[in-house]
Amino acid sequence: MNPLTAHIATALKEARELKSLTQRGLSARSGVPQAKISRIEREGADMQITTLISLARALDLEVELVPRKALPALETIVRSTATTWSDPGKRFRDLRQALQNVTTPDIPSTTLEELQSHIRMLANFPPTAEVMAEVKSFTTWLSKAKSPDLATFDRHAREIKRLRNELAHARLPDSPPRPAYSLDDEDDDDA
Amino acid sequence: MNPLTAHIATALKEARELKSLTQRGLSARSGVPQAKISRIEREGADMQITTLISLARALDLEVELVPRKALPALETIVRSTATTWSDPGKRFRDLRQALQNVTTPDIPSTTLEELQSHIRMLANFPPTAEVMAEVKSFTTWLSKAKSPDLATFDRHAREIKRLRNELAHARLPDSPPRPAYSLDDEDDDDA
């Protein structure tokens, strides 16, 4: 990954994923070929600024030149402006509660135990957009479905496992495991 | 001027001028040819992001992708972080005072009168980095030099005139003529 552009490449990828867009989806919006988006995201491929601007605009971002001095403040601003989750701990508790009430005999108890272990682990990491979206989606589905079908349940269970593995293998940022979050919710994800 | 890149082109030029760098000076620091810098600044020429990053770094700037939502806050941050001048009105008064005390007979009174008129005009515009730097530099020189030489005096007079003309011909931003400034000084310019 090109060290000069890594920062931007990562920001683009994160912004795309936060918006639940596929590379092809972003391609359609921005006019930039999917192949190029792939190269940019993983290699930090160089590109023209007009291309960067197209991608950024499609993601509701702007390319700005910010004085070094202002960077710490900018970080704070962006964090506070970003879509965050109010009380992620409660969201995790809600999910585990919902799981406790699942009484479908089809679900193997080993699977259920494993799933609960994964959720506990996820709850001990700083919440990401991706994780919280799944937690919310899973909880909603559980509390809504009268008779949860095994297929959907499995899909959620696998997603939770994937997220756990992703976090487990990722390099941890040097921030404490569970910061206090307090900003409001925007509810822009799926059911 | 390319409308897509105009924003960035302008920011680069302003940052360079704020640092009193010539295009060649910036070229030397950034490794980007002077010819290209010229094209970028006036035509908003497209460039690769690695080029933009080189230029930005040489100007103590960083290329950032900022959420649209966070832009107003960013603007505030940048303004408050920028080098500003405490009480620009006082700086203008100091300069005019220093001029009153100039008793060198060599200076034609017409020149002096014209100069004072220009200063009055500049004082009625929102102060720019360039203007305040010159006001400070001129004042310092006047109060230091026992017998001000005409050549240097003329250089300052011409610079003041140039700045006045620049402002007079520039499109005015839609801000009020003399906002209240209150932030502290950084004193990073010459004697």
Place this chain on the structure above:
DNA sequence: AAAATTGATATCTTTTTGAGTATCAAAACA
């Protein structure tokens, strides 16, 4: 007045991106 600097342009070759397609393995989905 002469010398040096500045920003704007021009020219030329090399390197890189852009755009359009196509393919493929892995994962998601039904």
Place this chain on the structure above:
DNA sequence: TGTTTTGATACTCAAAAAGATATCAATTTT
């Protein structure tokens, strides 16, 4: 299970930027 979607990668040709110089008019400096 078979089908679709997703991201990664390959190849082409046309377009554009990079890089290296050089020139020039207008200032600026000495």
